[in-house]
Amino acid sequence: xxxxxxxxxxxxxxxxxxxxxxxxxxxxxxxxxxxxxxxxxxxxxxxxxxxxxxxxxxxxxxxxxxxxxxxxxxxxxxxxxxxxxxxxxxxxxxxxxxxxxxxxxxxxxxxxxxxxxxxxxxxxxxxxxxxxxxxxxxxxxxxxxxxxxxxxxxxxxxxxxxxxxxxxxxxxxxxxxxxxxxxx
Numbered sequence: 001x002x003x004x005x006x007x008x009x010x011x012x013x014x015x016x017x018x019x020x021x022x023x024x025x026x027x028x029x030x031x032x033x034x035x036x037x038x039x040x041x042x043x044x045x046x047x048x049x050x051x052x053x054x055x056x057x058x059x060x061x062x063x064x065x066x067x068x069x070x071x072x073x074x075x076x077x078x079x080x081x082x083x084x085x086x087x088x089x090x091x092x093x094x095x096x097x098x099x100x101x102x103x104x105x106x107x108x109x110x111x112x113x114x115x116x117x118x119x120x121x122x123x124x125x126x127x128x129x130x131x132x133x134x135x136x137x138x139x140x141x142x143x144x145x146x147x148x149x150x151x152x153x154x155x156x157x158x159x160x161x162x163x164x165x166x167x168x169x170x171x172x173x174x175x176x177x178x179x180x181x182x183x184x
Contacts, residue, residue, distance in 0.1 A: 005072070005084035006142055009162055011153040011183040012133040018122040018151050022111035024048070028123075031101025032165045039072040039165055042097045045110075067094030079158025080142055103168035104128075116147035128171030131184050134162060153183055 012018055019025075030043040046065040067090060073083035089097075098105070106129070111122040113135075122135045134156070137146055156162045161175065176184045 002085040003083070004081055006081045006139045006144075007136045008080065008139065008146075008155060008157045009159075010135045010137075010148070010155050010157075011179070012122055012135050013151050013153050013182050014133075014184075015151065018111050018113055018133070018135070018149070021113045021149060021151075022122070023114060024112040026110050028108050028110055029098075029105050030164065031098050031105045032103065032168065033097065033100045034102050035071075037074065039070075041068075041070040041072070041165075042094050042101060043068045043070065044091065044094050044098075065091055067091050069094075069097070075158070077142060079160075106164045106168065113149055115149045118146045120149060120152070125167070125172065128173045129167050130173070131176055132167075132172040133183075 024047070026045050026047045028043060028045050030041055033040040033042065044065050044067050066088065068086055069089050070084065070086040072085075075082045104127075107126040108123045108129075109126075111124070113120045113122055115137075118137050118139075120135045120137050122133065125132045125134075135149075135152055139146065160166050161170065172184075
């Protein structure tokens with residue numbers, strides 16, 4: 001896949017409403033290869049086997065996981081849009097490329113939640129980013145209307161603290177107190 005990615009990011013209120021509403025979840029581990037004018041991400045994703053994943057447990061990745069190489073350009077329009085190229089790669093390729101990543105690995109569980117005509121991706125982070133839960137919705141245009149689920153909080157699109165790549169250098173554990181209690 002390649003083209004312009006348009007997405008909005010939001011904080012998610014405490015609780016398990018997003019887990020109860022999810023129709024699917026997967027564990028994701030991803031790292032970033034240093035690059036000056038783009039973001040180069042390597043991602044391993046293990047889809048859950050159960051149709052109703054309510055547990056935040058993180059099973060080990062298996063050989064049935066999917067892997068992707070993604071290159072993203074610099075954000076435009078206040079972080080709302082940017083060029084994205086994504087290609088599926090083999091698990092073996094991803095594991096080798098993860099060795100080139102710097103700064104650690106982002107570990108999270110992603111829940112997919114339908115709302116109106118859209119699917120919100122809700123990410124529950126682990127490790128140094130434990131306690132942070134964010135949602136994103138991809139849009140076809142910047143002014144496309146969408147229905148937010150009740151558990152969605154304030155928009156954080158364009159706030160660099162919430163970019164996964166930046167959360168490796170400046171993890172949530174260092175600035176969690178800057179958010180209202182209902183979002184940490």
